[in-house]
Amino acid sequence: MWHIRSNRPRPVPDRCGDGRHVLRTARLVLYTPRDVLDVEVAKAAGADAEAQRWLGWPADTLVNAETAEHLLGIDDRNRSERLRAFPASMRRELTRAMPLPGPGETQWLLAVDAATGRVAGMSSLTPDDDGTLGLRLAPAYRGQGLGTELVAATARFGHAHFGLHTVRAGTETSNDNCRRALGAAGFEPCDGPARHTLPDGRVTDAAWYRHGTGSTSRCASVRESAVTRG
Template identity: 50%
Template sequence: MVWSLIRRGRTAPGLPVPGRCAPGRHVLATARLLLFTPRNRLDVAAALAACADAEAQRWLGTQADEVVPDPGTRRTLLRWRPAGDDGRRVPRHLAEPFAPGPDDPMILVCVRRSDLSYAGALELEPRSGEMGGWLAPGCRGQGLGAELFRAGAALAHTHAGLTTVRAGAEPGNTASRRSLARAGFVRDQGPLRHTLPDGRVVDAVWHRHDTVTASRCL
């Protein structure tokens, strides 16, 4: 992984910089992705838009009140760049600051470093050590899943202080399972059935990533 945010010889203006975390807020980078705690409602809305299509929801089963149902709205959200980084004024309701709750899972929105387009998101539940993530439709099939899950392992091991992080997937979700394997995750024992947020019960296989040392960024 590449942990610097050097792009075309300089740091992209206005974006969080890896290594400069703050209480409750994290930022890290891979070769092609920048991941950071959402700064405003636009970041959150774009993260949800990235996984609201039928292909993603087949595997994720997000609660209905968190799904962006209209395809046009999803496309519009994903065409934005993080607030202030493309010169456009963000609508007031999307410009409102986002403040993570103390008991919320860690969520990091991710953008492509090449053009700053929204690319997906990563979630980590520090109490259970379970991780999940997704990519926007235009970012799939390009090897970015492995980068996303490597970032998830780094978030767990070097930001959240976890020696073990786990991820579940359906047996038929071969794209996610291949990405987990490329990211260094190995098969693990776990419940054979899993209940998705929308109430569906699915078959499950589990993967884990371990480190002998773990640390927190703050």
């Protein structure tokens, strides 16, 4: 378990280990969320109306625009200052360490802009669900090709960290930006359910994609978890 005793975050590791993962791309650093604040900032990245058109989260789970702007302005240098805007009880919750996912559970990767240290988005991978991935980008980081970069990194996460030969992704048929990003990241169309129900109950037409590789491996964190379970 991680013990966070102040508003200072645990440093981003140089390599995978202790159940945590880290990847780097040309413009992003991706790593396992350290605490609740990491997750809440990533949620804020998808709280706007444009993102919710595709994500469909229940309305009572969304933060308002002012709170989202405050959260998305957080980086490790101004973290303590921005946390002071919240009540003490909320600060304690936000600095609580995030439990690590169990075997086969969804793995989350916080995507941070390497140049500014601010959260650009988040991606997910569920090894036990056919290696299905998902992602979101903050408004300020859309339209810059980072969707392709994040999709490609998450596919690599599945292949090179969890040994998955195939990673899958689904999107609404009318989501042209997402479909272009998947294609640019090397995903190919594949069979899948024609309809998909979003968390808020909306039913959409779905398009499915797969990314295969002939080369797989398992990183230190996955190997350590296997030894622990054994």
